[in-house]
Amino acid sequence: xxxxxxxQQPNFFLRGPSPLARLTFFxxxxxxxxxxxxxxxxxxEVRQGFVAxxxxxEIIATSPLRLYRQxxxxxxxxxxxxxxxxxxxxxNMRLATELQQLPTLQVENEHLRQLLExxxxxxxxxxxxxxxxxxxxxxxxxxxxxxxxxQGVTAGQAVVDGLxxxxxxTRAYPFSSEVTLITDRELAVPVQVERNGLRAIxxxxxxxxxxxxxxxxxxxxxxxxxRLVTSGIDGTYPxxxxxxxxxxxxxxxDSPFAQIICTPVAGTDRHRQVxxxxxSAPDVDYAPPAENPEQKKHQGSRHAAR
Amino acid sequence: xxxxSIGQVYLGLFAGMMLHLLPWAGFGLLIRPDFVLLVLLxxxxxxxxxxxxxxxxxxxxxxxxxxxDLFGQHALAFVVAAFIAVTYLRRSTLFTRWQQAAYVxxxxxxxxxxLLVLKLFSGSDLPDWSYFVPSISGILLWQLVxxxxxxxxGEHQGLGNE
Numbered sequence: 001x002x003x004x005x006x007x008q009q010p011n012f013f014l015r016g017p018s019p020l021a022r023l024t025f026f027x028x029x030x031x032x033x034x035x036x037x038x039x040x041x042x043x044x045e046v047r048q049g050f051v052a053x054x055x056x057x058e059i060i061a062t063s064p065l066r067l068y069r070q071x072x073x074x075x076x077x078x079x080x081x082x083x084x085x086x087x088x089x090x091x092n093m094r095l096a097t098e099l100q101q102l103p104t105l106q107v108e109n110e111h112l113r114q115l116l117e118x119x120x121x122x123x124x125x126x127x128x129x130x131x132x133x134x135x136x137x138x139x140x141x142x143x144x145x146x147x148x149x150x151q152g153v154t155a156g157q158a159v160v161d162g163l164x165x166x167x168x169x170t171r172a173y174p175f176s177s178e179v180t181l182i183t184d185r186e187l188a189v190p191v192q193v194e195r196n197g198l199r200a201i202x203x204x205x206x207x208x209x210x211x212x213x214x215x216x217x218x219x220x221x222x223x224x225x226x227r228l229v230t231s232g233i234d235g236t237y238p239x240x241x242x243x244x245x246x247x248x249x250x251x252x253x254d255s256p257f258a259q260i261i262c263t264p265v266a267g268t269d270r271h272r273q274v275x276x277x278x279x280s281a282p283d284v285d286y287a288p289p290a291e292n293p294e295q296k297k298h299q300g301s302r303h304a305a306r
Numbered sequence: 307x308x309x310x311s312i313g314q315v316y317l318g319l320f321a322g323m324m325l326h327l328l329p330w331a332g333f334g335l336l337i338r339p340d341f342v343l344l345v346l347l348x349x350x351x352x353x354x355x356x357x358x359x360x361x362x363x364x365x366x367x368x369x370x371x372x373x374x375d376l377f378g379q380h381a382l383a384f385v386v387a388a389f390i391a392v393t394y395l396r397r398s399t400l401f402t403r404w405q406q407a408a409y410v411x412x413x414x415x416x417x418x419x420x421l422l423v424l425k426l427f428s429g430s431d432l433p434d435w436s437y438f439v440p441s442i443s444g445i446l447l448w449q450l451v452x453x454x455x456x457x458x459x460g461e462h463q464g465l466g467n468e
Binding site: 016019020022023026027029030031032033034036037038043047050051054057058060061062064065132133134135137139142144171178185206207 | 324327328331335358359360362363366368371372373375379381382386389392424425429430433
């Protein structure tokens with residue numbers, strides 16, 4: 001019996017380069033691609049192109065679910081519909097009464113604003129988008145929505161729902177776009193406490209559905225149950241949208257900072273529709289107060305006219 | 307066992323890709339097996355002349371593009387698993403079904419560990435044990451397919467087995 005060492009393998013078993021050579025080649029290619037993608041951001045256009053090519057596949061893949069939903073909607077019982085109608089009617093009534101107070105409040109607010117010489121807030125045009133799927137990687141908090149750069153969505157736009165802020169568009173593909181949720185580790189939202197106007201920055205926590213507010217001293221005036229709203233300083237989110245409620249505060253003796261844990265108000269697990277705010281807020285927000293009132297007024301009117 | 311055509315291989319891979327692209331969420335996402343890798347391993351063991359490490363790399367790239375991940379991370383994970391599968395190809399033909407299941411589970415775990423290392427390098431937290439659930443569900447799916455009388459390494463088992 002002749003012992004064959006690996007080098008002396010009969011030739012007819014071997015096809016092309018050896019597995020080790022292939023492994024080395026492809027592993028090196030992957031590593032280079034990863035490095036280029038992570039550090040240099042050259043591959044954005046390439047990625048957009050490929051995603052556009054893969055788009056039909058995604059539509060086919062998500063079609064069973066869409067079909068199921070349609071059938072489900074079709075056969076939802078009359079009782080459920082009646083119940084929903086009643087609920088909506090009640091809600092409508094309640095909102096209508098609140099709406100009656102709104103003009104008065106608006107006038108009053110405008111008056112106060114003029115008194116303060118503050119800038120007029122813009123109404124943000126928004127666009128309803130539907131969630132295609134909620135990300136495939138359990139590590140990152142991202143969703144894919146069905147509007148893309150063809151519909152005027154660009155990276156950086158804020159995404160909200162009826163309850164509050166959901167996140168921000170981070171990549172706009174031709175027919176879909178990727179929204180990073182505020183619970184993602186990479187996203188920070190400038191917030192302020194609704195009760196006393198204290199400003200802070202909320203960071204996503206990553207895995208659980210929660211936000212952290214670091215870098216606030218132990219004696220800070222925040223209580224459990226406080227609502228955090230966007231402060232609008234970054235120019236991405238308009239002022240005053242609900243972001244989260246404070247759920248727990250831990251004050252450690254050995255740390256100079258309080259550990260503040262918040263729960264997001266909005267959630268993508270509840271609705272399928274989201275709103276993309278299609279223009280971002282004015283670029284220069286919060287200019288130093290009143291050096292030149294006249295110029296300021298001029299700016300304000302220009303923004304209002306836009 | 308009938309010889310495999312290249313069309314069958316790519317049809318299988320396409321089907322795996324479509325399963326991957328389904329809108330998984332919540333619990334489904336947690337237990338979703340790595341369909342593409344399972345199909346890849348199947349063809350790697352059954353038809354190594356049609357499906358090789360390069361195919362694994364290509365499918366990994368497609369998964370990365372579809373998921374919007376960092377380019378090349380799934381590609382690298384698949385390539386490493388495929389390399390092991392190809393290296394022990396001739397040994398794996400002698401495995402019994404249960405040995406084969408353990409071997410495939412090992413390959414699935416290897417690819418997940420490679421992915422985990424890459425994720426840790428790019429700054430993710432260490433996940434809890436449920437990160438490895440897809441490997442378990444993957445091997446259950448594999449066993450399900452194998453027990454429905456599909457021979458994996460048929461071409462190498464000799465003609466008498468047919």
